[in-house]
Structure formats: C-alpha cells, structure tokens
Amino acid sequence: MSGGRRKVPVVPCSGIGKSLGAAAREAAYVLAEDLRPDRTRIVALSLLVMGDEEARRGVAGGAAVAIDGCKLECAAKGLACSGAAHVHKIAVFDVVRGHRGLKPEGVCDLNEDGLKLARATAEEAAKAVDELAREDGHA
Amino acid sequence: MPDLPKRKVGLISCSGEELAEGTVTRRAVRKVLETLRPGDTVTLCLPLFLAGGEGERAFARHYPTIAVDGCDKRCAALATKKYSAKPAASVVVTEVAEASGRGAIGTARRLNEEGLRLADAVAGRIAEETDRLLKRKPGSAGPASGRGAR
Numbered sequence: 001m002s003g004g005r006r007k008v009p010v011v012p013c014s015g016i017g018k019s020l021g022a023a024a025r026e027a028a029y030v031l032a033e034d035l036r037p038d039r040t041r042i043v044a045l046s047l048l049v050m051g052d053e054e055a056r057r058g059v060a061g062g063a064a065v066a067i068d069g070c071k072l073e074c075a076a077k078g079l080a081c082s083g084a085a086h087v088h089k090i091a092v093f094d095v096v097r098g099h100r101g102l103k104p105e106g107v108c109d110l111n112e113d114g115l116k117l118a119r120a121t122a123e124e125a126a127k128a129v130d131e132l133a134r135e136d137g138h139a
Numbered sequence: 140m141p142d143l144p145k146r147k148v149g150l151i152s153c154s155g156e157e158l159a160e161g162t163v164t165r166r167a168v169r170k171v172l173e174t175l176r177p178g179d180t181v182t183l184c185l186p187l188f189l190a191g192g193e194g195e196r197a198f199a200r201h202y203p204t205i206a207v208d209g210c211d212k213r214c215a216a217l218a219t220k221k222y223s224a225k226p227a228a229s230v231v232v233t234e235v236a237e238a239s240g241r242g243a244i245g246t247a248r249r250l251n252e253e254g255l256r257l258a259d260a261v262a263g264r265i266a267e268e269t270d271r272l273l274k275r276k277p278g279s280a281g282p283a284s285g286r287g288a289r
Contacts, residue, residue: 014154015156025156029248042247044155046214049189050221055266074186081189108166 005136007041007130009064009084010133011075014045018093019104019114021069026110026118026127028067028090035126040065048078053124056082063132065090065125095121140165146175148269149183149204151226153215159244159254160209160232166250167232168262175246175266179273185215188222202274205265228268235261266270 012028016023036092045066047055060083066076067090079087096102096117104114152168155161170283173179184202187195199219206216206226216229236244236257244254 012156014152014156014186015184016154016168017184025154026248027155031184033248041144042156044157044161045186046153046161046218047157047212048153049186050212050214050218052212053213059202072187072190072192077190078186108169132203134191 005039005133006062008039008110008132009043009059009062009079010040010067010125011045011048011064012067013069015069015074015084016107018069019110020096020117021097022107022110023104023114023121024067024069024092026115027090027121030119031065031067031125031129035096035122036129039129042081045075045078048082056080059084061085063088065128067125068092069123078101088125088132090121090125092117092121095124098127121125145178146273147202148180148227148272149198149202150180150202150207150265151183151185151199151215151219152207153185153209153213155209156247158209159247159250160236161233162247162250163205163244163254163258164209164215165245165257166255167265170258170262171265171269175262176269179269183219188218196223199226203227205268205272207261207265208232227272230231230261230264230268232257232261235264237248 010028013021013024032042063086064079064084065088068075069092076087076089102113103118104117105111152164152167181196205228207230208215209232217289219226236262245251
C-alpha cells in the first residue's frame with residue numbers, strides 16, 4: 001500500500017452563463033496551481049457528468065472540494081453522484097456576500113473584481129484542504 | 140397565426156476544466172452567443188443535465204442543439220444524448236485544430252494567441268452549423284464576425 005498523500009480532487013462549476021460560475025472556475029485554478037499545487041488536482045465536471053470511469057474512480061470514496069457558482073450546486077451534486085465520501089462545498093455566492101464591494105463581471109475574461117473574488121474563494125477552499133490534511137494527519 | 144416561439148439553437152460546451160481545449164469551447168460558445176449569432180442561440184449548462192435541470196433537458200428535447208467538445212471523449216455530446224436527446228450537430232476542438240494545423244494553445248487557465256485564434260475558428264464552425272440547422276443560406280445571417288466576445 002502506498003503511503004503517498006492523495007491529492008484532493010477539486011471540481012469547479014462549469015457555469016457558462018454567469019460571472020460567478022467563471023469565478024468558480026478561476027478559483028479552482030488559483031487553488032490547484034498557486035495556493036495548494038501539491039495537495040490538489042482539478043477534475044473536470046463534464047467527465048463526472050458523463051460517467052467517465054477513470055474520473056469517477058479518482059473521486060469515489062474520498063474527500064473532495066466542490067466550488068459552485070450558484071445555488072444549484074452542480075459541482076457538489078456531480079461529486080456526490082460520483083461516489084465522493086465527503087464533499088466540502090465552497091460557494092462563490094457566499095464568498096461574495098463577505099466582499100460586498102466586489103462587482104464581478106465577464107465570463108471568458110473576468111474583470112479585476114472577478115479575479116479578486118476568485119482569489120478569495122480559492123483561499124476559502126485552501127482552508128478546507130488544510131483541514132482535510134489535518135484530519136488525515138498530514139498537516 | 141399563433142405567435143410561435145422563435146426557433147433557436149442550444150449550444151452545450153464541455154467546458155473541460157483540465158484541458159486548454161475545454162477553455163476553447165467556452166470562449167467559442169460565448170463568442171457565438173454574444174457576437175456571431177446572438178438572436179439565434181442560447182447556451183445550455185452541461186452539468187445541469189445531471190443536477191436535474193429540467194429546463195435544459197426539455198429544451199434539448201424540443202430544439203436542435205450543438206455539442207461543443209474539447210476532446211474525443213465528447214462529454215457534451217454523450218451527456219446530452221444520455222439525459223435528453225442526440226445533439227443535431229457536434230464540433231470537436233481537437234479536430235478543428237488538427238484540420239487547421241494549430242500549434243500549442245496555452246493552458247486551461249490562460250489561452251495564448253494561438254488558442255484565441257483557435258477559439259475564433261471553432262466559433263466560426265458553430266455559427267455555420269447554426270445556420271445549417273436554421274436552414275439559412277451561408278453569409279445571410281448574423282452580425283459581422285470578429286473577436287468581440289473575448
């Protein structure tokens with residue numbers, strides 16, 4: 001049995017109609033590339049939706065982080081349907097409430113406020129990843 | 140005559156977060172929606188099919204859809220067929236890239252100039268398919284093409 005640390009799967013919402021969905025996607029990149037590159041990996045929600053076996057095996061039975069843009073929580077539902085044992089939910093719409101001055105705009109290209117919101121969301125997600133590591137005794 | 144709802148085409152991008160080609164699908168779809176065929180298209184959110192979005196499922200059952208996928212796994216096309224109805228057309232970014240001999244396109248987080256050009260080419264393909272599905276003659280529809288949806 002390998003004693004290596006399992007990277008936590010991170011699944012952002014694929015929302016294409018709203019800035020908060022785009023912020024969720026950007027937050028996943030900030031988390032997995034800048035803040036916790038050694039502890040997290042991004043899994044495409046579309047693969048889980050389609051039922052891709054490899055993607056499902058990678059999330060089944062373990063903890064995962066969902067970053068959702070709206071209350072429909074597609075990422076969290078996708079992870080739950082794929083067998084994730086514990087889904088830690090990060091909601092961009094909750095994060096934005098704590099940063100009332102931010103006015104995120106854009107989908108393909110977020111404005112400055114959108115990027116700040118993504119960063120704040122990623123920092124929330126990083127705390128969740130650290131908590132998971134502590135629970136696993138890796139902190 | 141009854142006032143029938145305007146026939147529109149639904150665009151479903153895979154949005155694959157792991158691959159730069161997934162980012163190309165998003166940018167291309169947004170360009171068609173915002174610039175190339177704004178009155179003729181809507182976007183459908185792929186994960187909503189799984190999360191129980193009855194509106195998305197119903198639309199895709201009754202209106203033509205175009206699945207826009209980043210790779211040959213074709214998640215958007217397969218999931219649309221699985222949860223609703225077979226897409227009327229399918230565009231795959233890697234096939235468009237291969238046909239046009241594109242080089243490296245950047246990362247999923249940030250496309251480079253080549254990636255942006257590829258997104259424009261994919262958007263053009265989607266617009267052509269939209270016209271075909273709406274039975275329009277080539278060149279008779281939509282605002283002038285450009286890169287305004289960036």
